[in-house]
Amino acid sequence: MSDQGQTNDLELLTFRVADQEYSLDIMSVREIRGWTRTTPMPHAPDFMRGVINLRGTVLPVMDLARRLNLPSHETNDRNVIIVVKLQGTLTGLLVDAVSDIVAITEDDLQAPPDISSDPQLSVVRALTVIDDRMIRVLDLSAVVPNTSDEAA
Numbered sequence: 619m620s621d622q623g624q625t626n627d628l629e630l631l632t633f634r635v636a637d638q639e640y641s642l643d644i645m646s647v648r649e650i651r652g653w654t655r656t657t658p659m660p661h662a663p664d665f666m667r668g669v670i671n672l673r674g675t676v677l678p679v680m681d682l683a684r685r686l687n688l689p690s691h692e693t694n695d696r697n698v699i700i701v702v703k704l705q706g707t708l709t710g711l712l713v714d715a716v717s718d719i720v721a722i723t724e725d726d727l728q729a730p731p732d733i734s735s736d737p738q739l740s741v742v743r744a745l746t747v748i749d750d751r752m753i754r755v756l757d758l759s760a761v762v763p764n765t766s767d768e769a770a
Contacts, residue, residue: 626724630746632717632753633700636688639717640754641746646702650716653697663763667712670699677701679710685761686741702758709762720748727755 630641631650656668656679665684669676679699683690691714699710727744743757 628722628724628727630720630722630753630755631700632720632748633698634714634717635686636683636691636714638688638754639751640682640713640756641720642700642702642756642758644719646704646758648701648703648708651699651701653693653695653699653712670710672701672708672710675708677708677710679712680762682711682713682761702762704758704762705764707762711761720753722746722748730754 629644631644631647632639632641634640651672654670656670658668659666659678662668665681667679667681669678671677681690693712696715698713698716700713700716701708701710703709726746728746730740730742730745732740741757741760742754743760744755746753746755
């Protein structure tokens with residue numbers, strides 16, 4: 619057996635936000651669930667929709683469109699919450715729709731052009747083209763607020 623097939627294969631979950639295609643590493647995704655009305659929390663950032671009850675766990679839900687400074691649409695039954703786990707913390711990401719799961723290699727990824735004046739604002743880790751569709755690969759740690767500071 620040779621290692622030629624082992625070129626750091628990645629599986630990405632692709633989804634739509636504000637009519638644009640994004641993706642996340644499938645390893646960070648815990649589940650995908652239908653839209654559930656959230657309970658708003660006072661003093662939360664604008665992009666946080668609120669919290670939902672996920673089998674007895676309070677799950678914060680982030681409106682990914684607002685987080686990415688994209689136009690946020692009114693939620694409907696087609697919206698989906700992608701539950702992701704980052705550093706042991708679960709967060710729900712509200713998206714318009716989940717597209718599919720794609721397998722690519724690290725070689726398929728291209729670094730995004732440096733067009734932001736602040737490198738801290740870069741939430742796109744890489745770009746890839748799949749079937750003539752430009753897919754943005756999100757850097758989950760840049761998208762989801764770091765809550766380990768208050769948990770420490």
